Structure formats: structure tokens, C-alpha cells
Amino acid sequence: MTEAAADVPVEALNRAAAAKELEHLAREIARHDELYHRRDAPELSDAEYDSLRRRNGAIEALYPDLIRADSPSLRVGAAPAEGFAKVTHSRPMLSLSNALDEDEVREFFTRIRRFLGLDAEAPVEVMGEPKIDGLSASARYERGRLTLGATRGDGVTGEDITRNLATIRDLPKRLVGATPDVLEVRGEIYMVRSEFGALNARRQEEGEAVFANPRNAAAGSVRQLDPGITARRPLRYFTYAAGEVSETVAATHAEFLDRLKGWGFETNPLARLCRTAEEALSFHREVGDTRSGLPYDIDGVVYKVNRYDWQERLGTVSRAPRWALAHKFPAEQARTVLQRITIQVGRTGALTPVAELEPITVGGVVVSRATLHNEDEIARKDIREGDTVVIQRAGDVIPQVVSVVMEKRPADAAAFTVPTKCPVCGSLAVRETGEAVRRCTGGLICEAQVVERLKHFVSRNAFDIEGLGRKHIEAFWRDGLVRSPDDIFRLEDKREVLTEREGWGGQSASNLFAAIAERRSIPLERFIYALGIRQVGQATARLLAKQYGSLDAWRGEMIAAEDREGPAYAELVDIDGVGPSVAGDLLAFFAEPHNLAVLERLAAALRVGDFTAPESASPVAGRTVVFTGMLETMSRGEAKARAESLGAKVAGSVSAKTDYVVAGPGAGSKLKKAEALGVTVLSEEDWSALARA
Numbered sequence: 001m002t003e004a005a006a007d008v009p010v011e012a013l014n015r016a017a018a019a020k021e022l023e024h025l026a027r028e029i030a031r032h033d034e035l036y037h038r039r040d041a042p043e044l045s046d047a048e049y050d051s052l053r054r055r056n057g058a059i060e061a062l063y064p065d066l067i068r069a070d071s072p073s074l075r076v077g078a079a080p081a082e083g084f085a086k087v088t089h090s091r092p093m094l095s096l097s098n099a100l101d102e103d104e105v106r107e108f109f110t111r112i113r114r115f116l117g118l119d120a121e122a123p124v125e126v127m128g129e130p131k132i133d134g135l136s137a138s139a140r141y142e143r144g145r146l147t148l149g150a151t152r153g154d155g156v157t158g159e160d161i162t163r164n165l166a167t168i169r170d171l172p173k174r175l176v177g178a179t180p181d182v183l184e185v186r187g188e189i190y191m192v193r194s195e196f197g198a199l200n201a202r203r204q205e206e207g208e209a210v211f212a213n214p215r216n217a218a219a220g221s222v223r224q225l226d227p228g229i230t231a232r233r234p235l236r237y238f239t240y241a242a243g244e245v246s247e248t249v250a251a252t253h254a255e256f257l258d259r260l261k262g263w264g265f266e267t268n269p270l271a272r273l274c275r276t277a278e279e280a281l282s283f284h285r286e287v288g289d290t291r292s293g294l295p296y297d298i299d300g301v302v303y304k305v306n307r308y309d310w311q312e313r314l315g316t317v318s319r320a321p322r323w324a325l326a327h328k329f330p331a332e333q334a335r336t337v338l339q340r341i342t343i344q345v346g347r348t349g350a351l352t353p354v355a356e357l358e359p360i361t362v363g364g365v366v367v368s369r370a371t372l373h374n375e376d377e378i379a380r381k382d383i384r385e386g387d388t389v390v391i392q393r394a395g396d397v398i399p400q401v402v403s404v405v406m407e408k409r410p411a412d413a414a415a416f417t418v419p420t421k422c423p424v425c426g427s428l429a430v431r432e433t434g435e436a437v438r439r440c441t442g443g444l445i446c447e448a449q450v451v452e453r454l455k456h457f458v459s460r461n462a463f464d465i466e467g468l469g470r471k472h473i474e475a476f477w478r479d480g481l482v483r484s485p486d487d488i489f490r491l492e493d494k495r496e497v498l499t500e501r502e503g504w505g506g507q508s509a510s511n512l513f514a515a516i517a518e519r520r521s522i523p524l525e526r527f528i529y530a531l532g533i534r535q536v537g538q539a540t541a542r543l544l545a546k547q548y549g550s551l552d553a554w555r556g557e558m559i560a561a562e563d564r565e566g567p568a569y570a571e572l573v574d575i576d577g578v579g580p581s582v583a584g585d586l587l588a589f590f591a592e593p594h595n596l597a598v599l600e601r602l603a604a605a606l607r608v609g610d611f612t613a614p615e616s617a618s619p620v621a622g623r624t625v626v627f628t629g630m631l632e633t634m635s636r637g638e639a640k641a642r643a644e645s646l647g648a649k650v651a652g653s654v655s656a657k658t659d660y661v662v663a664g665p666g667a668g669s670k671l672k673k674a675e676a677l678g679v680t681v682l683s684e685e686d687w688s689a690l691a692r693a
């Protein structure tokens, strides 16, 4: 890990240290997300990555008021969408600075007056708007027609979601009346709470995983490669800002919002002009009071300087405009009774305590369960069955138990002890030193673990078999139809047993068999991931696939690696991102004869495709480049953006880690350093040729 603070136990951090570390973790996790999702070049094993996120979560649980707007725990959890083309935004999609209290809002007004050289009392009109809790997207219209839709991505480069965006009714496909040649709008894709509820109810019935909240549901729906699926999801869109616009269309934001409505866009009806900080604050309070009655989730209000000439002068600092401010609401809390603490057993045997709550509405969503994370957390907060607890729902964080209302504790409430036996199979549950979780040691005799592994096997990033959801797996397990992953590929032999079951008419059974048949061939990395080996997540599975190339080679080498002195073991731990801990879990998997038998049967039933490197990857992807001297065909900014869009990292100084130095006329010390370090030096032309290759 990169910083010393990671060694300090979370409990020992004071506020200032916690804030500092949260900032560091947000940056680090974002960097690793980027490496993993966008560059396919992870530096950490899944376990190491998870431990960063866990530490972030633990610090946030201790200091909920320090949770950052850019916290990794608040970020959309959807898997990266492979297959969307990248889009470089014609104007960057900015983010917002935050105010956490009223004084920071007053300070915002003061700062603006000072910057613009206005009197201390001069009115500064701002537009107050609800801050919609969805995901932002850009929509480009050329001559009044929708031509491009893009996600925000990192603000500079997003993904092309045109076909998905076109399915959203709130976005006109053709604009009404006269429009500029180019009109790019930005806004928020969101889902109305009631429609989110109905969607989840449907998914539950069909045995599919439910979404945690409306924002996740919206994000998951937008990231569908098949726009037909997006079209069936109840997505909405509020427009709230401009991107590239080819001519001046308004002098103020208020005017712009009016123009938007005229062209056929949806804008938020609660938006209101405020002339002073105090008016803005009362807008914040009013919106806060009506928040839970609104049909959609909001997490604050946004203030934007109304005059565009002032916005222009104010400009931006580090990707956030000086002319706008997000004023967040505190997380919504409620009190309810914790009826029982139950224990869930996961795929890897982890015992997770869960609070079963008297159902209560928090921020418009009915909550009846909350995770308690682990036994230390229960002890630290002294949570007992029968307690009245304060629960909180913030963004997409699963509801949390914040604290216990001690005055309401029943006299007979006893401290909770986590069982030392697995509640499902009765095997010993042990907590290894240094681990926060207790695990069932039952392995394959533990029904919970086996069923969870089967669910993992068919999950979205694994075999992803349409129509075979978690609920079906449970039912098929109970009936003895599916006991091991390979049974899935023999289901058709049991057609009669299946079609006797309620809800499985001939047609739906045939559909299921067709969906299963479609997955008889599968890429190696998905296959490895599907096995559900501890610590082998998607990134690690991919690393293994890349290293060994084929199922046979991988299997052979894993068995050979049992000899920890031999070359196979050395090769395994040498993979950047694997290491001894992951290797240990892989070997444990291969040491189990049952697993080898399952692998054998799966290999016979499937065609596992050899690893193939994506063809489209640019040879500069993942490489670090430094530009120095003058560039002739483009500006430095453009060169940087283009390099980054190809997955290269652009650095400001030359070091041993630099892969290329692109030197133009006038290059000086950086060029010298590159030569001294033996770094490849390219002309601008060489570089362009390489980047295009």
C-alpha cells in the first residue's frame, strides 16, 4: 500500500487524520478504478483493492460527517461497460464544489463579490436548483436533431450512449423551433422512486438481483449494451446546463432554462432565483423540508450564478466552476426497532450479521434490513436485539445503523455474540488473526456456501444466463435439479422434472435451455471468475487468463504450483497483482478433489475460449508519456487529451517510469534527462504514428 497511514488502526485516527486519509483514499481508489476499468491494467489484486475500500468505509462509519462528495462509497457501483465507444467531451463535464454548512454558502457569495470587484452588499443573483441524485449525461443536437449522447466518465472522456439516451422520453429527439446549429445540453438521468420500486418488485419476482436504490437502477439501465433493455426501464432526464453551443442563446441561466423548455426539454420545476445568501439558504431549507415528499431522490441543492458574463469571468478551478456550489443535505435518518440480528453466510463462508428492522421509511424508501458489517462493529456501537436504533440512508450506501438510542434499551437486552458455529451447516466458524470477518469452515458441505457459489456462477459478470436468476438457483437446489455448476448444462436432460414445476411451461423451459446453450462457449477470464475462488475477482481472473492463455494451461500450471519451490509457483506469484495471498487461495481451490472433478466436467461440457488481447487497444495504452518542447500539429492540451483517450498516462516530468518522451523543437532539460535514463525519445510524428498504430 502506498501510504504509511494505512498501518494506523482506524479507531486511532483523529478527525484531522481521518479527513486527510479519506481524501487520500478517494484519490487512490479512483486511480485504481481507472486502471482497472478504463485501462485494463490493474496494479492491485482484488483483495488489496477491497481492503482499500473497506478501510474507506470503516473511516466513514466512524466519521459520517466527513464523507466526501467524491467518496468511493458513493460512487456508482455498476460494472464497467465494455463495448461502449469512448467520447471526448467537446467541453469538459465539470463537477461541483461543496458546502457543508450555511457559513460556507455565505462565504461563496462573499468570494464571488470579491472576485468580481462588487460592493459587499451588491446583489448576486443565483439560480437555486435541486441536486438530482442520478447520473449526469450530455446530449448533443446538431441542427435540432439528437446526434450524440455521452456519460460523464472522468469529465474529459465519457462513453457513447447515444442509442440508450435516445430511448428516454424526456429527451426530445428533434427540437422544437429554431435552434443553434450545435446545442449540447447536460443533465441528470434519474428514476422516479415509485417506478424504481415497481421495477425492483418485477425483478424480485423473476429472481433477478434487485437494485440498491434509484440511482443504481438508473446507472445500470443506462449501461446496457442492448438499448432495447434501456428502453424498458423508466428513465427520466432533467436538463440543467449547457455544453458546447454554437451561438449565444441566453444572457442568464434563467433565460437558458426557459429556452430549454421552449425546445422541448424537461427542466426542474423547483428551480428558483435567489438574490442573496439568505434567500439561497431559505431555498435550501424549503427544498429540504419537501425532500422526502418529492417523487425522486435529491441530495442537496445547487446554486449557480445567474449572469453568464459573470460565469465567464469567474471561470473554473480544478474542474469545478467558481460560479456554482452544491449545498448538500445531511443524510436522512430515522429511528426504528432492531428486532433481531441474523447471520448471513456468503460464498466464501463469511458470516455477516444483518439487522432485521421493523420496516420504516427513510428518504422515501422502505428499509427493513441493514448490514452490521462484522462483530467488531456490533461491539463498538454496542448494538443489541430489541434496541431502538438510528438508521441512515445516504446516497447509494446500504442503510447503516448509526447508533443506539440507549434510553430506549429494554432492561433484558443482552450483548450480542456472533456464533462460533456456522448457522447453516454447523461447522466451526473461525476468525483468522488480522481478519475482521469470521468464516464458516464447512466449505462444500455448507449449503449456504454452495448455493451462493452457484448464484455467483450464473451472475452478470460470470456466466450471465438469462432467465436463471438467484431465486431459480435456490429453487433448483432445493429440488436437487442443480447441485453443482455443471448440472446447469445438463438441465435439459431433466426437462420433465422442470416442466412439472409451477411457472415452467414448455416455452419458458425452452427459453431457458436456449439461454444456457448460448453460454456453452465462454471466454477464459469469465470462466475463471465464475468459479468464485476467494480473492479471484474480475481483475485477477483476467490477469490469470492473460498469463496462461487457455483453460488447460491454467489448470495444469495451478496443479503444478502446489510445489511451492517449483517454477510454476514462482510464475504465479510473479504476476503483477497476484502475490502469495491470492496464490494461497488458488492453491487451496485446486487442492480440493471435488473442485478438480467439477472443472473436469465443466471442461467437457463447455468451450472455454483462449484469452485474446483486445484488438482495439492502442499500443500506447497504459504507457506513460511526457511531452516537451513545441508541438507542431496540435496544442499541448489536445495532445494530452488525445493520449489520455488512448489510455496513456501523461506525466509532467521524466523518471525511470516514463515510457516515451515526445520532444519537439526547443526541448531542453526533460530531453536530456530522458537520454540520461535511456527513455525512448520520439518526434511528434513518430508519436502520432505509434498512437494510431
Ligand code: IVH
Residues within 6 Å of the ligand: 069, 094, 095, 096, 129, 130, 131, 132, 133, 134, 135, 136, 152, 188, 240, 241, 302, 321, 324, 326
Ligand atoms: S450543474 C457546472 N446542476 O451533481 C455544472 N449538477 O456534483 C455542473 N447534479 O456531475 C453540474 N443536479 O451529476 C448541476 N441541478 C444540477 C444538478 C447537478 C445533479 C449532479 C451532476 C454533477 C454532480 C456534481
